[in-house]
Amino acid sequence: MKILVTGAGGMIGRKLVERLSADGSLGGKAITELTLVDVVDSPVPDGAPKDTKVIVADFSETGVAATLVQDRPDMIFHLAAIVSGEAEADFEKGYRINFFGSWHLLEAVRLESQKGGYKPRFVFASSMAVYGPPFPDPIPDDIALTPTTSYGVQKAMTELMLADYSRKGFLDGIGIRLPTICIRPGKPNKAASGFFSGILREPLNGQEATLPVSESVRHWFASPRAAVAFFIAAANADTGKLGVHRSMIMPGVSATVGEEIEALRRAAGDEAVARIKKVDDPFVAEIVKGWAGNFTAAQARALGFAAETDFDQIIKVYLEDEMPVTESR
């Protein structure tokens, strides 16, 4: 099995590639080739197939997508995107990368498919940012999408095309709307959602963190480990059970910022919580106001997708996967 991963240098991309390399197979088939593409260098983990290619390229540029698809990968994980805050700040770049980049990739697959004998599984990393208020509680799977950010619009547009290209038989698409991934390891990125991780990660590492919104903000979360599991499950899912639309919200934990902080207190004590400083940020608060906090995720659960069920588990995953030296704390 040949696998193409776009955005392979990103946090989730790297973890997905690590998991694929560790497993050595996907859906019972040996992984023989792995192509990793990103605008930055994608690390190649131990255990990666010998035939692993790293390509540094902007897939939104003409011709790049065709090059990526010409070897006919059986499985395409399309994660490449610029994050919500950046897409909101740079309108043209957001559409160029998040929408037209995806369009170029879908088109490259279509053109290859129309030569005959090619119909890859195409797993698209969508986002809960496709949803917008007013929100029922919980939000059902059949709610209209009214995204409040350009990022959400770009993801929703790509979902529509993914469904159409699948219906036409050019590819076998499935779109997974990721919850906010928490706790992200490493440095903060430009995502407006970054603080949800920061207020846990920095205190767990003995550092101060800023909280730009109220503790009453409710949101929808899953761990990086759960996110990787979503991609693997999507690769193996029975897409025959999907309707004409092929994207759905993933399971997650519905929690307020206050509940996050209480889980931090249980895991690391009052001194960790004391490292969180409230610094209002109206730009972030405005974006976050348009985000949903609770979903049924009924369709995804019925298909076998699963995530953590409380924030203590989410913190535990971080401690296990990112801070192994402190496991005995």
Added chain:
Amino acid sequence: MKILVTGAGGMIGRKLVERLSADGSLGGKAITELTLVDVVDSPVPDGAPKDTKVIVADFSETGVAATLVQDRPDMIFHLAAIVSGEAEADFEKGYRINFFGSWHLLEAVRLESQKGGYKPRFVFASSMAVYGPPFPDPIPDDIALTPTTSYGVQKAMTELMLADYSRKGFLDGIGIRLPTICIRPGKPNKAASGFFSGILREPLNGQEATLPVSESVRHWFASPRAAVAFFIAAANADTGKLGVHRSMIMPGVSATVGEEIEALRRAAGDEAVARIKKVDDPFVAEIVKGWAGNFTAAQARALGFAAETDFDQIIKVYLEDEMPVTESR
């Protein structure tokens, strides 16, 4: 007031231009300039403003949209599109015209807007084809869009961009999802929905018509006169009452093909009904299967949009507007 109409040579476009020319004003402002664009010649009705330009151009070609927008029309009616049957048969053309054409136009407005002092009302002709099964009865305004045709996908994608460009302040958009327009005058076009009009129009004109689907098919209808009224109402609507998403289904008549035929019988007798011949067409039946039959249209009604309330009225509009010589029948 300067007005730009794309698709001005089409059936609804021509009727809209006739109405604007007859009214001489829109929202209380005199219409001083009218620019009519289509890939075919747009007729200029009696009473059109002296400063009426007819442009024959493909607005999906680079540069055309910028030319159309450089004079800063205050009001843009964007009707240009290829119809559902053609977009389904020619995948590339459908995306080129219906999606990228719309994108070029929105981008031209954005670039002009970013020079300062320009934010036109942008009325987009969307379609009930954005909806897909399964359908609650009636379908509420907040249902997820799961279009089953490329045409519906292209309209839904444009709606998403219209909302985003409006949210960003580049334009003041409103999208009106048209019911199937019935009775279309003149010759059949390539729309898969053409038979809904044909089975009334041809018999009313003493000719035979073919019915490609079952009499139990339920659908959502409004007259051409109602469609023109939707565009005028959209031009004048208080968009401040809309949420972040700015497109909605228009009011209409929910009727089965059988109910259409009974209205024909009441208007023109058994001999008219006898001119309808059942000729199954699986291609059309497959497309129509994915179309909705009944909506609340609550948001549009609350904003003051209105249509006919039964099929007898729809037939009456046709007889009045298209067959004035037979008015005394």
